[in-house]
């Protein structure tokens with residue numbers, strides 16, 4: 300996301316954005332791919348768009364008086380002007396979502412679901428949360444008691460939620476679909492395996508709750524060596540395991556967030572039957 304400082308601080312309309320426009324930009328209205336890889340129905344070919352930037356905005360979340368916002372958002376929800384002490388900065392994005400208007404469910408449906416449909420067909424996709432402390436990165440990724448976040452929704456979308464009638468109607472679950480999940484933490488340039496408390500790799504459903512020690516992993520090329528994974532075809536069971544390890548991340552209190560993440564967390568979700576891979580990254584506060 301490139302920014303363009305504006306010289307005219309009293310403009311009320313959004314100036315043309317200077318962020319480079321790429322031919323790879325996203326089209327959220329594109330036809331959704333069929334979840335059935337053997338489908339003979341003709342589909343609109345997917346346009347290549349390697350990087351998309353979505354702004355999920357939480358404007359003055361803790362203020363009751365709601366001061367005048369420093370943000371102006373264009374009607375098409377693709378440009379954003381930020382008022383600063385020295386003028387305005389304009390940004391061009393692939394989409395903007397206001398968390399006051401769009402809850403996690405709406406956000407997921409609009410910006411994430413089509414990507415997960417791609418993963419079910421064998422696509423590779425990385426979703427990365429980036430932003431200042433307290434802005435809602437972990438909330439969007441993991442959700443809260445009322446609403447599940449991207450991690451748990453994608454698992455349910457890939458494997459089905461155990462609701463046979465809905466799963467059959469949506470053609471959500473491919474026969475024999477299962478996932479392999481690895482959860483890594485990156486802290487102080489080291490990689491830790493949040494699913495494991497011993498040095499072995501491979502299947503390990505559950506870890507010893509009492510142990511506070513974490514297993515540090517060696518990196519071989521681009522891969523974390525011997526990372527533990529959990530494997531299964533029940534979204535509910537896998538979600539419970541991830542919920543447990545979610546709490547093992549290193550956190551500390553900041554002015555804006557009582558439980559601020561001090562580490563990056565990566566959830567790598569493979570769908571071996573089709574070769575799909577989803578990488579979900581919740582970055583530490585900056």
Ligand SMILES: Nc1ncnc2c1ncn2[C@@H]1O[C@H](COP(=O)(O)OP(=O)(O)OP(=O)(O)O)[C@@H](O)[C@H]1O
Nearest residue numbers: 398431432433434435436437438556559560583584
């Ligand atoms: N859209 C939202 N609606 C309701 N509560 C939210 C929302 N976004 C964040 N919160 C709450 O605000 C607090 C801080 O959010 P969160 O921990 O997700 O921030 P963060 O960006 O991950 O911060 P850090 O970088 O410090 O870890 C949490 O208690 C979270 O539940």
